[in-house]
Amino acid sequence: MEYKDIIVTRENGTGKIMLNRPRAMNALSMRLRDELEDSLSRLGSDDEVSLIMITGGPKSFSAGFDLKEAVDTNLKSFFHRIFEYHRAIYTVKKFVITAVSGVALAGGFDLALAGDMILASENASFGHVEVNFGVNPIVYPLAKKIGSARAQELCSTGRMITASEAKEMGLVNEVYPHDGFVEAAERRAGEIGRVGGRTLTAIKEATFRNLKKDASKVLKFEFSLTSRLLDRKEFQNRIEIFLRQSGMIK
Template sequence: MDRIRVERAGPVTTVTLARPNVLNAIDAAMHDELEAAFNAFAADPDQWICVVTGDGRGFCAGSDLKSVVEHGHKGYPAHGYAGLIERFDCPKPFIAAVNGLALGGGFEVALACDIIVAAESASFGLPEPLVGAVALGGGVHRLARQIGLKQAMGMILASRRVSAAEGERLGFVTEVVPDGDLAAATQRWVDAILKGAPLSIRASKEAVMRGLDEPGVADAMRNQADYPAFATWRQSEDAGEGARAFAEKRAPVWKGR
């Protein structure tokens, strides 16, 4: 892989978009590399959290339009744009560590993650209409669901770019930190998540995401036992480890199974 870097530290995979000379714009080859990296993360039982970030001064400027003009649109991989925006079947948590510009498809990648930690200098937007395109990689749908219709329409229809601070106020950014603190803040979120049982984390994420598609809370609560990650958690070794550890006055040892 020459367009991304993949690093594993314990149960954490970090995927870094690594085309800093074009603000990590995504071309066809990068789509394929990201698909392969996220497939490997999703399939590895020993990898529990994925951090997505960018190299240089940008998180991701979206699609590499020069490449599209030169080579045509090659289509997206099985899990959609960047191999991530249609990865609805992965209950493992994704954290976007946004270090700079997150525009167009780059913003869509961040929105597809469960937590967004942003440096103060980061900014976000869906400028697709300015180049005759539409943010159909989940951007128009996720943004409207995550911040409310009127604010989303303002950003989408006017191609409005917002700062990290405004993103936090609107509700799609989880936390804003000084530029030099992004790595430490992201690690703090990782460490906090790792304190919980990984299968409990996955069951929780799946219950939230699938529950939002249910007609109401009563339906979500009635159907949650049928969600795949819920069933896996309930039958797992870890489901009883927490109670045993509490009774034995020790820290739990999670196995992810």
Template sequence: MEKSVLFEVDNGIALITLNRPEKYNALNQDLLAHLYDAIDEVAGNPDIRVAIITGRGKSFCSGIDKTEIRAGGVFNATCYGRDFPDVIGACRKPIIGAINGVAITGGLEIALNCDFLIASERAAFADTHTRVQIHPGWGMTALLQQAVGQRMAKQMSFTGQFLSAEYALRCGLVNEVVPHEELIPRAKQIAADICAGGQEIVTIIKDLIELQNGIPLNEAFAREREGFKSFLKKHKID
């Protein structure tokens, strides 16, 4: 039986692939456990500089596997006592979402927790929490409006309607849309460009961008200046 999450590393780049294509990569406890293990490996392995998360088959991730719930199971959004945002948030290395197909509800939340997204032309995005009547729990209400703005986030979440890859690009949800067969090569190319930079500085900039989101601009400038002064004390610039 194949693993529900595939993991491979090449030249400092980890490729994490959700691997339940027959279930549209729907989330169950086994997939979550293996996904958490993969992200923990990225965080703790000094030889890994960047990670890419993608899906196998027609779907990136279709959200919770409702068939298991109907069969009498209870989906627990936590695994090892942690939620997905806690796990990915503890990883200070860049994580690129390579969206190969539909990203729906919990799958969209996985995508939103990545640092940025590259989409196949076949990708599509939807928040169907209102349709399936499940409360969001992995950052949808905060991260979606950061990506597309409050008004578009409301429209997506209230209606549950899908955005095409091209429309998602216009809204700012994804950074690029590429032909389907070029998705992983393009994501790896971007990852290689990140690897070419200094890992410490990449981590510092990632932290600053995330820390400064939502605070006043003058405070953001002050924090960056203080960080720069601390950096100069530790490093000699040639």
């Protein structure tokens, strides 16, 4: 597959995936999601890669799913293979670091949660804002990180949290200055990668063995709830109102 919306590099045992839709705040288009799946599969089977780092660059991690596509296409196409995509990002066998600068919203927050370790710039912010459009956020990966009570609060309110608050919750592992963040995250990934890919994979499997057993089943259930909500006209109406107010459509 030829990549247009991501940039993939390999250096010193780290496979780096950089989201590359800066003008759209790295919104997760259907194409970008397909490219992410493909690149994770390829890096996951590359014996020269010890770990994988996903970043959006210095300005924005990801604003979530591309809402304009939800208006321009039918919902079935917009959410095509949504379960398979999430299963792919949450069940990567290799150790994954997500390096978050700027916003990680809705689906972008979900992608950040795919990291076994989350590194954040001091300007990073996280939020399950999709609840404001009448859609249930995916609770499982967040609850796995910070517990069910805090996960329910963030998912039901759509409240944004800063990098420092995310670190206090145990969501983010380390916070770095904004200037030079991507380079600092790459150095940290290199340090962790020296442990060796097989060792990191063993640590990951040992840590999440019980949780990973039910990952696919839990995600499938959550998306069955989502599909009921997406069938409502209210969802599309809220998106269209938001896009008009933001000037993205007329």
